[in-house]
Amino acid sequence: MATSSADRRIDRISGTAIPLRGNNIDTDRIIPARYLKAITFEGLGEHVFEDDRASMPDHPFENPAYAGASILVVNENFGSGSSREHAPQALKRWGIGACVGESFSEIFLGNATTIGLPCATADAEGVERLMASAEGNPRTHLTLSVAGGRVEAGGHFVPIRMPDAVREALLSGQWDATALLLDRFDEVRAVSARLPYVAGF
Amino acid sequence: MSRRTLLQKVWDLHTVRRLPTGQTQLFIGLHLIHEVTTPQAFDMLRARGAGVAFPERTYATVDHIVPTRDQGRPFADELAEQMMAALERNCREFGIRFADLGSDRQGIVHVIGPELGLTQPGMTIACGDSHTSTHGAFGAVAFGIGTSQVRDVLASQSLAIDPLKVRRITVSGTLGPGVYAKDVILEIIARLGVKGGVGFAYEYGGPAIEQMSMDERMTVCNMSIEGGARAGYVNPDETTFRYLAGRPFAPEGDAFERAKQWWASMASDDGAPYDDEVVIDGDAIEPRVTWGINPGQSVGVSERIPDPGASATEEAQADADAGALGEALDFMGFAAGAPIAGTKVDVAFVGSCTNSRLTDLREAARVVRGQRIAPHVRALAVPGSKAVRQAAEAEGLHEVFLEAGFEWRGAGCSMCLAMNPDRLNGREVCASSSNRNFKGRQGSPTGRTLLMSPAMVAAAAVSGEVTDVRRMLG
Ligand code: SF4
Numbered sequence: 001m002a003t004s005s006a007d008r009r010i011d012r013i014s015g016t017a018i019p020l021r022g023n024n025i026d027t028d029r030i031i032p033a034r035y036l037k038a039i040t041f042e043g044l045g046e047h048v049f050e051d052d053r054a055s056m057p058d059h060p061f062e063n064p065a066y067a068g069a070s071i072l073v074v075n076e077n078f079g080s081g082s083s084r085e086h087a088p089q090a091l092k093r094w095g096i097g098a099c100v101g102e103s104f105s106e107i108f109l110g111n112a113t114t115i116g117l118p119c120a121t122a123d124a125e126g127v128e129r130l131m132a133s134a135e136g137n138p139r140t141h142l143t144l145s146v147a148g149g150r151v152e153a154g155g156h157f158v159p160i161r162m163p164d165a166v167r168e169a170l171l172s173g174q175w176d177a178t179a180l181l182l183d184r185f186d187e188v189r190a191v192s193a194r195l196p197y198v199a200g201f
Numbered sequence: 202m203s204r205r206t207l208l209q210k211v212w213d214l215h216t217v218r219r220l221p222t223g224q225t226q227l228f229i230g231l232h233l234i235h236e237v238t239t240p241q242a243f244d245m246l247r248a249r250g251a252g253v254a255f256p257e258r259t260y261a262t263v264d265h266i267v268p269t270r271d272q273g274r275p276f277a278d279e280l281a282e283q284m285m286a287a288l289e290r291n292c293r294e295f296g297i298r299f300a301d302l303g304s305d306r307q308g309i310v311h312v313i314g315p316e317l318g319l320t321q322p323g324m325t326i327a328c329g330d331s332h333t334s335t336h337g338a339f340g341a342v343a344f345g346i347g348t349s350q351v352r353d354v355l356a357s358q359s360l361a362i363d364p365l366k367v368r369r370i371t372v373s374g375t376l377g378p379g380v381y382a383k384d385v386i387l388e389i390i391a392r393l394g395v396k397g398g399v400g401f402a403y404e405y406g407g408p409a410i411e412q413m414s415m416d417e418r419m420t421v422c423n424m425s426i427e428g429g430a431r432a433g434y435v436n437p438d439e440t441t442f443r444y445l446a447g448r449p450f451a452p453e454g455d456a457f458e459r460a461k462q463w464w465a466s467m468a469s470d471d472g473a474p475y476d477d478e479v480v481i482d483g484d485a486i487e488p489r490v491t492w493g494i495n496p497g498q499s500v501g502v503s504e505r506i507p508d509p510g511a512s513a514t515e516e517a518q519a520d521a522d523a524g525a526l527g528e529a530l531d532f533m534g535f536a537a538g539a540p541i542a543g544t545k546v547d548v549a550f551v552g553s554c555t556n557s558r559l560t561d562l563r564e565a566a567r568v569v570r571g572q573r574i575a576p577h578v579r580a581l582a583v584p585g586s587k588a589v590r591q592a593a594e595a596e597g598l599h600e601v602f603l604e605a606g607f608e609w610r611g612a613g614c615s616m617c618l619a620m621n622p623d624r625l626n627g628r629e630v631c632a633s634s635s636n637r638n639f640k641g642r643q644g645s646p647t648g649r650t651l652l653m654s655p656a657m658v659a660a661a662a663v664s665g666e667v668t669d670v671r672r673m674l675g
Pocket residue numbers: 264265309310311330332553554555613614617618635636
């Protein structure tokens with residue numbers, strides 16, 4: 001493997017924020033299915049939220065004030081729907097380095113973590129403060145600290161949470177699980193050997 | 202031994218170890234793959250010089266991008282052709298079995314796994330597709346994964362995953378005539394919300410579920426993910442075993458008898474502890490129709506579209522905020538408080554991994570037999586697999602559909618999502634037996650999807666508007 005897990009450690013993400021209001025924003029909206037017709041993830045960034053952007057001229061991803069933002073702030077159940085990893089891949093390739101929201105769908109959260117895109121939750125009030133501050137001044141500088149469990153925005157702190165396993169994976173650089181899973185492959189073989197269906201009963 | 206749920210039993214048996222991150226390393230008994238979510242996974246594998254650990258536990262097919270009309274190669278769509286070629290190459294290179302377009306076994310991945318007997322009770326099953334929950338109908342623990350996880354499973358036949366809680370959903374009573382598994386799951390999602398299942402596997406049981414065929418149980422489990430639950434399952438019973446007997450990959454003879462005993466032992470114990478329990482009155486369920494932009498936004502066919510201004514309905518509460526109702530009404534262009542019955546439809550689609558099996562086609566055909574679809578409606582019947590198509594043709598169902606004015610297509614995902622030539626145009630309204638009514642899902646950014654059972658789709662096709670199918674069933 002080219003890089004060691006130490007090089008992959010993710011803790012602090014800094015930059016400006018892009019607020020995206022609304023609950024249940026599903027993966028079909030994040031990246032419409034037609035862009036799944038590809039054999040690489042290259043070029044997905046420019047199509048993120050494409051249909052929403054076309055139909056809503058005031059969509060934040062259309063707004064030049066938020067260009068270059070690296071922290072996406074969302075409401076509830078973000079990333080529901082399909083299991084397409086293309087959704088976090090598209091966000092990451094657009095330039096998003098972390099997401100903060102009231103809640104995330106489980107598969108989206110797993111997919112984001114496994115590509116090194118931290119998703120943290122905050123309570124409704126915290127999310128509202130981050131959104132309001134970005135809307136008030138899109139140049140507000142934020143720093144999300146995975147280890148510190150908070151986002152700092154213009155001198156204010158918003159507490160954030162992550163599942164222990166996710167925080168651990170990000171901080172230790174083991175969010176790309178393949179190496180970890182191959183670490184004790186003899187144990188994988190041992191499990192397969194005790195399953196009656198593997199042996200054909 | 203303490204009492205355990207099926208989920209706990211399967212989980213314990215498949216646990217390789219606890220990872221330093223706190224997650225479980227879980228052995229995956231069956232890995233199903235298709236063309237959309239795997240090319241990048243194989244490339245990542247190659248980039249690391251890794252191989253496929255257990256190619257014999259992996260099975261591939263092609264479904265999302267296949268045209269359902271003209272399947273000649275190369276495909277007219279160059280990108281679709283590239284994806285197809287990538288899967289062919291990857292399966293060849295890594296020695297993976299592949300039900301390709303030339304095979305009688307091709308079809309939607311969640312239709313063919315069960316049909317071939319690959320899907321069995323007590324297994325862990327993963328696939329790069331959220332509707333992998335379908336396979337839980339057999340008492341398997343089955344969930345959708347992303348592309349990097351597909352790479353993990355290819356490389357190690359295992360996944361890093363967090364344990365799931367179990368919510369037992371008991372559906373009491375008996376479903377009335379014209380009420381189907383689709384109506385049950387739409388009711389459950391309306392009740393518990395589209396994110397009510399986050400962190401849970403749903404265990405479905407009770408008389409109404411036990412009376413269901415395997416096809417119907419698959420419909421229920423299929424949409425678990427639409428309620429936020431990553432997995433859903435039904436405890437295996439005689440119905441399960443009867444379905445599996447004689448399937449190509451099911452054990453045979455004495456091995457089948459031994460398998461049956463083991464499968465039965467994997468069911469949840471009486472009195473097993475659940476993290477949550479919900480009871481739904483099956484007798485009270487009526488045919489349901491979605492009116493909005495997520496699968497939780499449905500009403501009974503005799504009911505009215507919710508009014509965000511009026512006192513909160515049960516659905517509105519599950520949906521949590523009136524803003525979402527307003528957004529949905531705006532997008533759909535429907536009036537708050539209007540009856541859902543009588544909503545005009547332009548397209549009727551019977552198909553998708555939720556409802557494209559033989560019994561689904563039979564129920565739809567029962568409604569359209571001897572009728573004509575309304576002149577303004579475009580209607581498609583799309584079997585979920587080649588085997589379903591052949592079985593349907595053997596009973597003459599294709600003639601029933603064709604005579605009524607439906608198109609009769611080849612197997613694939615078709616109009617469930619916009620990755621092949623079948624799609625909505627403009628603001629068309631589609632009565633659809635699929636599972637997602639998200640904005641843009643069926644290929645037109647402004648297209649509108651009304652989810653319902655195949656029989657209700659058939660009724661809508663014939664009358665040209667949303668209609669209570671119970672009035673059309675003699
Ligand atoms: S039928 Fe639809 S939901 Fe099912 S696998 Fe195909 S695209 Fe996905």
